[in-house]
Amino acid sequence: MRLPRSFYAREARQVAKAVLGKALVHLDAGVRRAARIVEAEAYHGEEDEASHARFGPTRRAAIMFGPPGFAYVYLIYGRSHCMNVVTSREGCPSAVLLRAAEPIEGCLHSTTGPGNLCRALGIRREAHNGLDLMGEELFLEDGPAPAERIVASPRVNVGFAGRWAEKPWRYSLQGNRFVSRPWPG
């Protein structure tokens, strides 16, 4: 069952924990591609120096300032696409980066790492940025609560963010072999 907008209308940290065990689904021209999320990071507010929202509602980050339950997909290093879900409420820019998952069906590639996950599911900035996750093409589905324990650690590759880099806002399922960096940190 597809997750409702109320699922996303919470603080990013809560959503980042709640997405673990949920299925990310892309109906790719009739082909269903899906993976079970095992790792996610929270980006919270304009004051979060690690967030793309730190420069304000620029063209790239504008979607984060809007209502929850939309996809924020961007290109990094000119090669990898990364997908977030927008959380919280309109005017409070926050999002959850989907970093790793375990394949369920139709996956084209490794699902470990945010760029790999998008590639595996056929998700691209040009096609999917700004899509409503209540739509038919791209959404999260409910699933059984994960048996694994949830562990928190600092977010990956945000060393430029000063004290914000230390916040333990990366969540993953302990021991899951698809997590991008199994050792905390």
Next chain:
DNA sequence: AGAGCGATTAGT
């Protein structure tokens, strides 16, 4: 208009 760099990845 141009410099500088990144929420990454694959390969050495």
Next chain:
DNA sequence: CTAATCGCTCTG
């Protein structure tokens, strides 16, 4: 550890 590679943001 490093190159790849281009969109985004800032500066002037």
